Amino acid sequence: MDLEHMVVDMCQAAKTAARGLATTSSQAKNEALLKSAAALRRESQILLAANAQDVESGRGNGLSAAMLDRLTLTEERIEDMAKGLEIIVDLPDPVGETVAMWRRPNGLEIGQVRVPLGVVGIIYESRPNVTADAAGLGLKAGNAVILKGGSEAFRTNGAIVDVLTAALGEAGLPPAAVQLVRSTDRKSVGVLLQQDRFVDVIIPRGGEELIRAVTEQSSIPVIQHFSGLCHTYVDAAADLDKAMRITLNAKTQRPWVCNAMENLLVHQEIASRFLPPFVETLEQAGVEVRGCERTRHIVPHVTAATEADWQTEYLDLILSIKVVDSLDEAIGFINDNGSGLADAIVSEDYTNTRRFLQEIDSATVYANASTRFTDGYEFGFGAEIGISTNRLHARGPMGLRELTTYKYLIYGDGQVRE
Amino acid sequence: MDLEHMVVDMCQAAKTAARGLATTSSQAKNEALLKSAAALRRESQILLAANAQDVESGRGNGLSAAMLDRLTLTEERIEDMAKGLEIIVDLPDPVGETVAMWRRPNGLEIGQVRVPLGVVGIIYESRPNVTADAAGLGLKAGNAVILKGGSEAFRTNGAIVDVLTAALGEAGLPPAAVQLVRSTDRKSVGVLLQQDRFVDVIIPRGGEELIRAVTEQSSIPVIQHFSGLCHTYVDAAADLDKAMRITLNAKTQRPWVCNAMENLLVHQEIASRFLPPFVETLEQAGVEVRGCERTRHIVPHVTAATEADWQTEYLDLILSIKVVDSLDEAIGFINDNGSGLADAIVSEDYTNTRRFLQEIDSATVYANASTRFTDGYEFGFGAEIGISTNRLHARGPMGLRELTTYKYLIYGDGQVRE
Numbered sequence: 001m002d003l004e005h006m007v008v009d010m011c012q013a014a015k016t017a018a019r020g021l022a023t024t025s026s027q028a029k030n031e032a033l034l035k036s037a038a039a040l041r042r043e044s045q046i047l048l049a050a051n052a053q054d055v056e057s058g059r060g061n062g063l064s065a066a067m068l069d070r071l072t073l074t075e076e077r078i079e080d081m082a083k084g085l086e087i088i089v090d091l092p093d094p095v096g097e098t099v100a101m102w103r104r105p106n107g108l109e110i111g112q113v114r115v116p117l118g119v120v121g122i123i124y125e126s127r128p129n130v131t132a133d134a135a136g137l138g139l140k141a142g143n144a145v146i147l148k149g150g151s152e153a154f155r156t157n158g159a160i161v162d163v164l165t166a167a168l169g170e171a172g173l174p175p176a177a178v179q180l181v182r183s184t185d186r187k188s189v190g191v192l193l194q195q196d197r198f199v200d201v202i203i204p205r206g207g208e209e210l211i212r213a214v215t216e217q218s219s220i221p222v223i224q225h226f227s228g229l230c231h232t233y234v235d236a237a238a239d240l241d242k243a244m245r246i247t248l249n250a251k252t253q254r255p256w257v258c259n260a261m262e263n264l265l266v267h268q269e270i271a272s273r274f275l276p277p278f279v280e281t282l283e284q285a286g287v288e289v290r291g292c293e294r295t296r297h298i299v300p301h302v303t304a305a306t307e308a309d310w311q312t313e314y315l316d317l318i319l320s321i322k323v324v325d326s327l328d329e330a331i332g333f334i335n336d337n338g339s340g341l342a343d344a345i346v347s348e349d350y351t352n353t354r355r356f357l358q359e360i361d362s363a364t365v366y367a368n369a370s371t372r373f374t375d376g377y378e379f380g381f382g383a384e385i386g387i388s389t390n391r392l393h394a395r396g397p398m399g400l401r402e403l404t405t406y407k408y409l410i411y412g413d414g415q416v417r418e
Numbered sequence: 419m420d421l422e423h424m425v426v427d428m429c430q431a432a433k434t435a436a437r438g439l440a441t442t443s444s445q446a447k448n449e450a451l452l453k454s455a456a457a458l459r460r461e462s463q464i465l466l467a468a469n470a471q472d473v474e475s476g477r478g479n480g481l482s483a484a485m486l487d488r489l490t491l492t493e494e495r496i497e498d499m500a501k502g503l504e505i506i507v508d509l510p511d512p513v514g515e516t517v518a519m520w521r522r523p524n525g526l527e528i529g530q531v532r533v534p535l536g537v538v539g540i541i542y543e544s545r546p547n548v549t550a551d552a553a554g555l556g557l558k559a560g561n562a563v564i565l566k567g568g569s570e571a572f573r574t575n576g577a578i579v580d581v582l583t584a585a586l587g588e589a590g591l592p593p594a595a596v597q598l599v600r601s602t603d604r605k606s607v608g609v610l611l612q613q614d615r616f617v618d619v620i621i622p623r624g625g626e627e628l629i630r631a632v633t634e635q636s637s638i639p640v641i642q643h644f645s646g647l648c649h650t651y652v653d654a655a656a657d658l659d660k661a662m663r664i665t666l667n668a669k670t671q672r673p674w675v676c677n678a679m680e681n682l683l684v685h686q687e688i689a690s691r692f693l694p695p696f697v698e699t700l701e702q703a704g705v706e707v708r709g710c711e712r713t714r715h716i717v718p719h720v721t722a723a724t725e726a727d728w729q730t731e732y733l734d735l736i737l738s739i740k741v742v743d744s745l746d747e748a749i750g751f752i753n754d755n756g757s758g759l760a761d762a763i764v765s766e767d768y769t770n771t772r773r774f775l776q777e778i779d780s781a782t783v784y785a786n787a788s789t790r791f792t793d794g795y796e797f798g799f800g801a802e803i804g805i806s807t808n809r810l811h812a813r814g815p816m817g818l819r820e821l822t823t824y825k826y827l828i829y830g831d832g833q834v835r836e
Contacts, residue, residue, distance in 0.1 A: 019753060023776050104798055108787055115779070117809055200809050221639065221810045242832040249834035335437060357827045358441050361533070369526055369830025378835070379826070380522055391535055391618050391823045392639045393811040405809045408797070409775045412787025414660040416667035417796070 003183055007191040011198035013176035014119045014144040020174055021142045022116050026093035029140055032171035033089045037082040039167040040132065040160070044078045050159035051128070058152050070127050071153055081132040081160075088136045091382045094401045095142045109411040114404045116142030118200035121192055123148045123214055125206040128156040134205075135164055135178040137385045141403035144177045146199065148192060151184035158182060193218040201393075203386055223398070226389045227313045228258030229339040230371045233330040233356065235347030236269040242368055243346040244278055249370040250344065252285045256315045258387065259342045259374040263310055264321045265330045271323045272298050279321075287317045294323035310337050327352050331359045338362060341389060341396075342371035363389070363396035421601055425609040429616035431594035432537045432562040438592055439560045440534050444511035447558055450589035451507045455500040457585040458550065458578070462496045468577035469546070476570050488545050489571055499550040499578075506554045509800040512819045513560045527829040532822045534560030536618035539610055541632055543568040543624040549578045552623075553596045555803050557586075559821035562595045564617065566610060569602035576600060611636040619811075621804055641816070644807045645731045646676030647757040648789045651748040651774065653765030654687040660786055661764040662696055667788040668762065670703045674733045676805065677760045677792040681728055682739045683748045689741045690716050697739075705735045712741035728755050745770050749777045756780060759807055759814075760789035781807065781814035 021029075040047070051073040058068055094114050101111040120143045122134045131147055138145035149157040161180040169175050181188050193202065196219045203223045204214040215222045232250050234243045250261035266274055271294065279289050279299045290305040302321070309320040310333075324330045334343050344366035345356040353367045364374045374397060376384025381399025388394040394402040439447075458465070469491040476486055512532050519529040538561045540552045549565055556563035567575040579598040587593050599606050611620065614637045621641045622632040633640045650668050652661045668679035684692055689712065697707050697717045708723040720739075727738040728751075742748045752761050762784035763774040771785045782792045792815060794802025799817025806812040812820035 019779065022779065102798065104796070108791060110797060118779075215637075219633075221808070239832075245832060245834055253835050361437065361440065361536075362825065364826045364828060366828045367830060369828055369833040370835050372835035373526060373828060373833070378522070379528060380520065390639070395823055396826055405813050407780065408782045408814055410782060410784045410787055410791060412785060414657070414663060415787040415791070416663055417671050417788050417790035 003185055003188055004191050006183070007181060007188055008195060010146060010176075010179050010181065011119065011192070011195040014146055014179060015198040017174040017176035018116065018118045018142075018144040021139070021144060021177055022095070022118075024142065024173065026095075028171065028173065029093070029142070030089045032168050032173045033085045033136055033140065035171045036132070036136070036164050036167040037085040039163045040078055040082045040085070043159075043163045044075060047078055047156065047159050047163070048073055048075070050155040054153055054155045061152070063152060067152070071156070073128060073156060077129060081129050084129070084133050085136045088140050088383060091140065091400055093140065094404045099406055106415050107413065108415050111409045111411070112406050113409055114401070115407050117403055117405050119144045119146065119198055120403065121146045121148070121199045121202045121220065123189060123192075123202065123204045123206070123210070125150040125210060128153045128160060130205060131157045131160045131180070132164065134203075134385065135161070137383055137400060138403060139173075139177060141400045143403055144179075146179050146181065146192065148181040148189055154182075154184055189214070190217055193220060196220045205386055221393070223386065223388050223394060224390055225258070225387050227339045228260070228341040228374075228389075229263070229311065229313045229337065230259055230261050230341055231263045231265060231334045231338050231343045232261050232371065233265040233324075233327075233334065233343070233345045234267060234270060234274055235327065235345055235349060235352050236267040237349035237352060238267075238270060238274070238346040239348050239368075240270070240274055243274060244281065246344065246346055246368065246370050247278065248281060248285065250372055251282065251287060251319050252317065253370070253372055255317050257372075258313075259371050260315065261371055262313055262320065263337065264319055265324050265333060266295075266321065267327075267330070268294070268323050268325055271295070275299050275321070282319060285317070287319050290318065290320045292322040295321045298323075313339070327355060331356065335359075335361055339389065341387070342366070342374040344369060344371050363387075421603055421606055422609050424601070425599060425606055426613060428564060428594075428597050428599065429537065429610070429613040432564055432597060433616040435592040435594035436534065436536045436560075436562040439557070439562060439595055440513070440536075442560065442591065444513075446589065446591065447511070447560070448507045450586050450591045451503045451554055451558065453589045454550070454554070454582050454585040455503040457581045458496055458500045458503070461577075461581045462493060465496055465574065465577050465581070466491055466493070468573040472571055472573045479570070481570060485570070489574070491546060491574060495547060499547050502547070502551050503554045506558050506801060509558065509818055511558065512822050517824055524833050525831065526833050529827045529829070530824050531827055532819070533825050535821055535823050537562045537564065537616055538821065539564045539566070539617045539620045539638065541566045541607060541610075541620065541622045541624070541628070543628060546571045546574040546578060548623060549575045549598070550582065552621075552803065553579070553582055555801055555818060556821060557591075557595060559818045561821055562597075564597050564599065564610065566599040566607055572600075572602055607632070608635055611638060614638045623804055639811070641804065641806050641812060642808050643676070643805050645757045646678070646759040646792075647681070647729065647731045647755065648677055648679050648759055649681045649683060649752045649756050649761045650679050650789065651683040651742075651745075651752065651761070651763045652685060652688060652692060653745065653763055653767060653770050654685040655767035655770060656685075656688060656692070656764040657766050658688070658692055661692060662699065664762065664764055664786065664788050665696065666699060666703065668790055669700065669705060669737050670735065671788070671790055673735050675790075676731075676733075677789050678733070679789055680731055680738065681755065682737055683742050683751060684713075684739065685745075685748070686712070686741050686743055689713070693717050693739070700737060703735070705737050708736065708738045710740040713739045716741075731757070745773060749774065753777075753779055757807065759805070760784065760792040762787060762789050781805075
């Protein structure tokens, strides 16, 4: 069978499976997840063997040490995958939740009820744990999942999906509920992205290049996660201890993630008190500081920030600092330069804080807390399928609920339209 | 200025206007809507004069009588536009609604709050009332609106938008909140559809061809309204009076709209009692009936339905009838052949009704009511910007709420991530 037929058949089978999954009880889905977790543990030797082959090829193909590390499975990482599935079991099932229900004057009762999205395509790079994780989240929300992992993890992903589908079958769920595109031919992705008859949404997980390529090729809606160019604004009325703690955390706790701070704005009234000790602390933490002219007037030894610096997501221990005249300037700067993902104000002033929260047009806006909390787990979703930088459907951290849509159920007793 | 620059500048101005509108009070937005309504009434002679020119050109270009009728403004239709805006004033403002709020163990309070989508592009055909209607709904939900009407209504739409923007200015809102692409060059649409930096969503209103063309060209998410191939299933346990009333209404009350019934399924046990009187009633109402073999066994004079009939949205007084063996067959048939917009069961049986509501994968699923209620007004939304056949973001009738997204406001007192 050629590649195109193979992918189309998978998508069609997924659509059929999705129809059954939509009305599968939470109990049955949880049972399948528990059996999957047990199977991952039981078959760990098979997984490790498949992974060893991928790692060997990867080494031969000159993968970097970091990529090899991400690719490598260990008993511990398999245990983490299994535990991840068990955690999903404990999350409430979003399917069937009544979002709203009301009665019309003519007696019709209209209920808006959550239902699965249908078929979810997930395209991802390297880490094989995404395979189990995405399959588990998709399944719990009643969706059929089509996975397309990176070619470097081809055998590992295949082995994981084999284990999962066997477990689904054992639990009486359709094996087509979790499928892997078993091809390293890039064309397979192109074919998948055109199956809008069968696939309801595509979630790419990876770098900006991957997401752009997927978006360009796709006739299916894509949930995008573009860059996180996050700001913190230290207001004139900031509590300096909080400002220090929050900004240091936002920059240094995990600088390579999307919700880490890239630009710091400081109100002019507080800059000369805040910046000297803060820059010292940053530098002790290994951060390279770049500053606007006014910043460099206060801490002369820092590098001059260029125009490009304000718009660069370094994902590294680099911070650009700008002194601003006012809250208005800070808000304007963030709305113009930020990526709309996560921005914070540090202030004890009620009106300034309220204005910042209202006027900053970002998925997550913070008062007196670190931007690092933009994360499904930290939001209490119990899991995260990704963080959306789209405005439609899902915005910000996505949990199980964001893997659902809704339908309206209308209860009548003979109503007709006049 | 060339076409491309003109459109890009409009989109950029809309983005800026949207930022201001996002925090504009409901009061100010309502004031602008009331002034717009008053201005439409006051300037009716200008609107009628512009419209007369469009109608004359249309006649010259050979527009059909139906299209000319849709295009023609009258004092009464202008009054309806003005009243339409006043009705929007009375609707609750969706912006600022707190969808949910919760406290995390670390003391962070997270609120999910509705905010405008941003910039909404609306591409539509003929009826000039859409101009005022879409502008009003977009504005009330805090969005900037870019309108692209049909070229046959070029002068009329221009005159309406002139009146509206003057009224916005009077009310102190940015005139760029409502803009019209003033070009009959089709390329202008192509340029608009590539402005994903500035425009957040495209809503095409018109035929399937328009929607497909827009979707193919757009790098911006498109809310689609494809066909409505709606079914009613008359169960073995149906109350025959209700069945008669509901199905007749679904077929004949307004056959040319998307929520009218196209296919009727009847359980075999009830077919011989239901079909003879029902087909007679249908035929008296001018409906052409086509039937499966078993239907024709009961009412032999009806035309044989072909395979294509089950998948055709006639939008006309034509109905295809199929006798089915079981509820399962009905559900399978509807999920396979329907368009997922609106489907109904007529039954007094609890379990069958419950199964139908759960298993039919459509935006609106009815028990004992006409599919004709799939409509924003009938749902109690007070207005309708369209009906979505997408599964993401909005599904089914769209009111003001569907013109919003959300953001998270996070209130802390110094929290940092460990």
